[in-house]
């Protein structure tokens with residue numbers, strides 16, 4: 001394992017990012033991610049993460065996080081899981097995310113975690129403590145209902161069925177949890193059956209919301225090349241890369257060709273199961289019980 005020096009781990013979120021699940025600060029203890037999602041945007045050149053699939057640890061993360069939290073004038077929600085999954089396989093041994101959560105609890109900050117790993121259930125005890133005083137939001141990413149497809153496109157992390165079980169465990173423990181249905185991959189999982197099954201399961205396993213955005217996938221620079229290479233490997237003879245080029249050229253946004261229909265299905269299904277799907281509603285809902293004690297949560 002490579003440890004890399006760093007000065008800060010918890011940084012202030014850009015104002016516009018606060019619309020993203022109401023996050024005030026960003027935290028990345030690990031650099032790179034080995035979960036192997038074929039579409040991962042963090043591979044893009046613009047982020048300058050060399051050898052993205054190799055996980056590195058930021059040195060002395062616990063001491064730095066302690067200092068970072070003390071230096072913040074305002075309490076807020078710390079978001080993690082944007083450029084690297086905080087529950088990668090190394091977290092089992094190093095427990096750095098767990099240590100960070102303990103500090104977040106001690107300093108009375110809120111937390112918002114995005115992950116694809118069921119390892120998060122290990123930390124339910126601390127998440128419950130944080131939620132007792134501050135907003136706590138868990139986003140479990142699920143892109144396909146089909147475990148076999150999941151093992152191909154997100155090959156180094158637990159499959160959908162295990163993520164659903166993790167949602168159930170979190171929910172049974174009273175933790176505010178929902179599903180991130182991002183991305184939707186044209187020609188692969190952009191079908192009605194997949195959307196319906198994910199939303200129905202989210203409901204059955206205790207999720208409070210399902211959030212999706214754009215019903216497509218973003219592709220740029222080297223990330224596009226990597227994605228096409230993986231499509232050729234996983235789906236040989238289907239010429240999916242050619243289909244993408246014919247349909248989208250080099251565009252950044254690659255929306256499902258069934259966008260209008262899928263969006264209608266998505267909204268109808270969420271409403272049927274009483275699941276939130278608008279960002280504003282989700283932010284309001286997971287923070288509202290803290291409104292009286294700390295108006296700044298909004």
Ligand code: SF4
Nearest residue numbers: 033035037040084085
């Ligand atoms: S889990 Fe997230 S950060 Fe890791 S490879 Fe997948 S999309 Fe990228």
